[in-house]
Amino acid sequence: MICPRWLATPTQTCRSGRHPGLLAGGDETPPGPSQIFEVGSPDIVTYGDIIREYARQRGLRRWLISVPVLTPYLSSLWLGLVTPASAEVGRHLIEGLRNPTVIRDQSALDVFAIRPMGIREAVRKALEEDRPYRS
Numbered sequence: 277m278i279c280p281r282w283l284a285t286p287t288q289t290c291r292s293g294r295h296p297g298l299l300a301g302g303d304e305t306p307p308g309p310s311q312i313f314e315v316g317s318p319d320i321v322t323y324g325d326i327i328r329e330y331a332r333q334r335g336l337r338r339w340l341i342s343v344p345v346l347t348p349y350l351s352s353l354w355l356g357l358v359t360p361a362s363a364e365v366g367r368h369l370i371e372g373l374r375n376p377t378v379i380r381d382q383s384a385l386d387v388f389a390i391r392p393m394g395i396r397e398a399v400r401k402a403l404e405e406d407r408p409y410r411s
Contacts, residue, residue: 277338280346282373283324288316291398305387313384319395320378329399348374 305311321329324340331338348370355370356363385391393401 277327277340278346279324279340279342280348280351280370281342281344282348282370283327283340283342284322285373285376286320286322287326287377288318288320288379288392289326289395289398290316290392291401311383312381313387314379314381315384315388315392316377316379317392317394317398321395323373326395326399329395330403333396333399333403 305313324342327338327340330336348367351370352363352367355366359366392398
């Protein structure tokens with residue numbers, strides 16, 4: 277696969293196993309002023325790592341070749357061709373992928389009982405849920 281540089285952006289995915297459990301857990305927050313809670317997997321991975329883990333679990337072989345010229349705009353045009361998402365929506369989503377999304381404040385672990393799962397388990401669960409739709 278020819279890939280943009282942002283496939284090397286670090287991220288912590290979020291999958292708790294009970295949707296929308298995390299949002300419903302809002303009533304667990306302590307009284308007081310508004311707070312921001314950062315939530316994510318215990319695993320810090322890149323978007324490329326996520327693609328490789330998906331491929332590994334599906335028994336696929338994927339080579340990711342990073343190229344510096346694949347801009348968010350060009351990526352969004354490709355996304356518009358191969359998915360039902362419009363290029364405009366895709367461009368805004370893709371532009372966000374350039375920014376690392378790594379947790380800096382672990383206070384959510386003190387407030388919420390929900391624990392997001394690691395990347396391997398999250399991909400496995402997603403594939404299990406998708407199974408009825410695949411042929």
